[in-house]
């Protein structure tokens with residue numbers, strides 16, 4: 298077993314851990330980043346699949362994400378806009394096909410009125426929520442005791458309005474059924490993007506992509522850190538100083554141990570309890586990590602010889618709360634003349650299709666795409682399903698959220714350091730929650746907290 302000494306050991310080479318490591322080195326501290334996988338990036342992964350460049354994980358950048366945009370600029374990375382010219386498609390109940398422009402779906406006027414009213418009410422509530430402290434809202438506890446689905450039922454009897462508004466947070470963001478998370482958790486999701494209206498606006502939330510892929514962010518950060526990033530190094534055990542003696546922390550992998558003054562656990566919160574702690578973490582942390590779980594979504598990539606939908610005047614943007622693929626977009630890669638559609642199959646629908654064989658699942662998913670785009674959608678030249686649910690070091694997608702009541706009860710302690718152990722991840726962010734922007738934001742804040750903690754010691 299090799300042994301090294303560093304100021305800070307960082308567990309996890311995702312966007313958050315690598316940002317923290319970068320900031321710490323800028324402050325003159327020494328770091329070691331221990332990464333379980335054979336690559337950096339975590340939930341950012343740009344890969345070549347059968348000749349097509351695909352974003353298997355995160356990809357979109359929205360204009361409010363100034364932490365991510367700042368990092369892209371610093372790294373010299375360029376962005377391009379998602380293709381969005383033309384008309385969008387909405388499938389109503391029983392497959393009723395309608396086209397639309399703008400954000401509001403082409404539903405019956407009474408349903409439209411309900412949707413607009415719900416958006417206004419949600420925007421008003423979201424404006425009262427501080428995404429960094431949603432538990433401080435005066436009604437936080439009540440809002441955390443009611444599921445988002447039930448809350449919507451208290452607001453309107455219109456099922457199609459409820460399904461559509463529910464879809465924006467449930468299927469499209471937290472990737473859990475709307476009965477499985479609270480209204481407070483839904484409000485945090487919207488507050489983290491600035492407003493509920495922003496989440497509803499695909500042109501805002503899914504605005505830009507990065508030339509060469511978003512994984513370049515972690516790749517370039519890791520390149521600068523050089524030998525301080527250790528791949529294939531899952532941390533199994535963390536020994537830490539619970540008595541405050543100043544003895545720090547030791548992170549132990551299968552063949553390396555790093556002794557440091559501080560540790561940053563930059564892993565999804567659901568994975569924190571997969572590490573053994575000596576001594577055990579305090580009871581509060583042992584409890585709170587059990588009240589978070591990952592959402593679950595399949596990101597489906599279908600590449601075609603041409604972006605055929607554009608010839609028919611379609612933008613590629615398509616929605617339906619009744620379809621297996623509840624949302625889909627033109628996701629053609631910069632510089633590739635072929636056309637790519639990306640679609641999403643979320644939570645219980647994802648459970649259902651994972652009971653099928655791969656061939657049957659593919660057929661069901663392509664059939665759903667064909668309901669939007671016609672029979673040409675049945676024959677992609679490249680087809681790929683991002684399945685993060687089977688990834689040992691992620692275990693779901695997009696990110697983690699609290700179960701009912703968990704956010705008000707435990708949220709305030711999620712990032713509270715325990716002795717020399719700090720926590721950093723997009724799933725713990727306020728602004729940018731569940732997004733790369735949040736990962737970077739929290740990474741910077743965690744590094745700053747450690748630098749500040751070291752200052753009195755004369756560094």
Ligand code: FDA
Nearest residue numbers: 309311312313333339340355356357532690722723732733
């Ligand atoms: P992340 O999970 O990336 O990193 C944690 C790292 O810790 C991993 O590399 C893991 O291997 C490692 N690790 C875990 N346990 C360990 C152990 N014991 N020892 C050592 N290492 C360990 N966001 C966005 O902004 N725009 C988007 O379009 C999307 N879309 C999207 C699609 C899909 C399919 C996914 C899965 C995710 C997104 N996201 C997204 C979310 C975004 O990708 C995500 O929020 C961030 O990349 C998370 O970065 P973190 O560094 O916080 O965690």
